[in-house]
Amino acid sequence: xxxxxxxxxxxxxxxxxxxxxxxxxxxxxxxxxxxxxxxxxxxxxxxxxxxxxxxxxxxxxxxxxxxxxxxxxxxxxxxxxxxxxxxxxxxxxxxxxxxxxxxxxxxxxxxxxx
Amino acid sequence: xxxxxxxxxxxxxxxxxxxxxxxxxxxxxxxxxxxxxxxxxxxxxxxxxxxxxxxxxxxxxxxxxxxxxxxxxxxxxxxxxxxxxxxxxxxxxxxxxxxxxxxxxxxxxxxxxx
Numbered sequence: 001x002x003x004x005x006x007x008x009x010x011x012x013x014x015x016x017x018x019x020x021x022x023x024x025x026x027x028x029x030x031x032x033x034x035x036x037x038x039x040x041x042x043x044x045x046x047x048x049x050x051x052x053x054x055x056x057x058x059x060x061x062x063x064x065x066x067x068x069x070x071x072x073x074x075x076x077x078x079x080x081x082x083x084x085x086x087x088x089x090x091x092x093x094x095x096x097x098x099x100x101x102x103x104x105x106x107x108x109x110x111x112x113x114x
Numbered sequence: 115x116x117x118x119x120x121x122x123x124x125x126x127x128x129x130x131x132x133x134x135x136x137x138x139x140x141x142x143x144x145x146x147x148x149x150x151x152x153x154x155x156x157x158x159x160x161x162x163x164x165x166x167x168x169x170x171x172x173x174x175x176x177x178x179x180x181x182x183x184x185x186x187x188x189x190x191x192x193x194x195x196x197x198x199x200x201x202x203x204x205x206x207x208x209x210x211x212x213x214x215x216x217x218x219x220x221x222x223x224x225x226x227x228x
Binding site: 036043046049096102106 | 117118145147149154155156157158159162170172205207209213214215216217218219220221222
């Protein structure tokens with residue numbers, strides 16, 4: 001079965017530390033890739049997405065992600081986190097040719113200490 | 115902000131009762147999705163509509179679950195004879211058509227079964 005794996009359940013960082021959250025997927029065909037963020041008490045919001053082209057994708061709020069096809073990975077990065085980045089982060093995959101439903105990872109909770 | 119709207123935000127009911135949730139998508143979006151999210155998990159796909167047609171249903175959607183989108187605008191998700199295992203957050207998302215569209219999520223309806 002297709003799956004999306006997020007390696008870390010909970011990450012705790014101090015402000016200004018660099019962030020990398022791992023995401024791997026198991027589907028071998030062409031995929032679209034997404035990172036969503038859920039701030040406390042809010043709905044899921046799209047951080048960034050990859051459909052094709054440059055595998056390094058820039059998103060909102062200084063986040064970026066790199067698609068490495070050979071590793072089936074789409075890791076999320078930010079050079080310097082802020083307290084306001086405290087949230088839960090979800091990686092999601094959409095198979096090309098599917099009806100469009102997303103397959104999500106279990107999420108990584110990020111806590112940034114001020 | 116005319117995002118995806120879900121009602122109610124929270125529903126508490128006794129086991130065996132029927133419940134119905136409503137989702138109003140972003141007005142120009144013709145695709146509508148329902149997901150379910152339990153504690154510690156990412157959202158799991160339930161069903162998908164393009165306009166009024168229900169095009170895909172997950173195996174998670176037992177025969178106690180039914181979803182409609184009668185006029186291609188708002189959608190309802192009904193759960194009959196609720197069970198303890200139905201306790202979850204039910205999320206609605208909508209998107210435009212096209213291969214590079216992104217899903218926009220609502221705040222969800224949290225269902226608690228007593």
